[in-house]
Amino acid sequence: MSRPVARYLDGDPNGRLHLQHGPIDLVIGVDDGPTARRGETKRRAGAFSAAIARFQTILDELVSELPLLRTPAGIGGPVPAGVVARRMLAAVRPFATDHFITPMAAVAGAVADEILAAMLAVFDEGDCPHRAYVNNGGDIAVHLDGDAEFHVRMAREDGVSLGDFALRASGPTRGIATSGRGGRSLSMGIADSVTVLAANAAAADAAVTLVANAVDLPGHAAIHRARAIDVVDDSDLGERLVVTGCGPLTDAEIDMALSRGLARAEHFIAIGLIDRAGLFLKNRGLLAMPAAAQPRAASPLSIDQSTERFSNA
Known part of the structure; x- marks a missing residue:
């Protein structure tokens, strides 16, 4: 399997980050919006570093549990081990009583949520960027503050x-x-x-x-x-x-x-x-x-x- 790839779009570390591994293709942005704050460049760099670090193993984690993730969700069924896989199951379970749905229905969104959570986790309370997003092929996790x-x-x-x-x-x-x-x-x-x-x-x-x-x-x-x-x-x-x-x-x-x-x-x-x-x-x-x-x-x-x-x- 190929290795994860990280690059800055347009070669600018103060722009957007692109992460790609197999079918996962993320575009990530971080800033403070219209409110100018000191340290925005440092916060962006910290968030990007955290995103890159967390991204390294996500695809392997998902592949290791694919048979379970392709199984229809239901109450009382087996729970996957991976953090992203558990996000997927939690997202689909509320719909599973009335509809056929597997955890794979939430895979893109769950990956975006996990990367965003990893980015925000490196900041102390009150020091987070005001805006951040992780766009996984149109499924987008968003952080907003202030x-x-x-x-x-x-x-x-x-x-x-x-x-x-x-x-x-x-x-x-x-x-x-x-x-x-x-x-x-x-x-x-x-x-x-x-x-x-x-x-x-x-x-x-x-x-x-x-x-x-x-x-x-x-x-x-x-x-x-x-x-x-x-x-x-x-x-x-x-x-x-x-x-x-x-x-x-x-x-x-x-x-x-x-x-x-x-x-x-x-x-x-x-x-x-x-x-x-x-x-x-x-x-x-x-x-x-x-x-x-x-x-x-x-x-x-x-x-x-x-x-x-x-x-x-």
């Missing part, structure tokens, strides 16, 4: 904006995850993109998989499916059908598919598993958020409207 905030932009694979929103230190969200048809993972649904905000990246990662799966039109002739193991031979989904293509759909069909995903996202919000979600299919979308935060009733959202709607997030 008056710091992040502005997050969602986009389709072709770069077209799907909207943006702000994360603030005063809010509950510390994790973001994105999933959908054509992404890095297999999907049972037809969503082009679903983004979920939650308390941590592992929780968002687990939830976004299930919300994306729910955006679907079972039995529709325009939707092509195959067994997961025929697409990826070692998939934890086994013989379950995943979407391999989606042809033209009417506006009514798009709305129906999105409404199914919206219902699942709103249920997860109601029981406290996620904070909010954005669902997109064929240039249309819906936003799920707590009832108290909704400026108006959820309705179909076009690409042109998305920036306005998400600026209210």
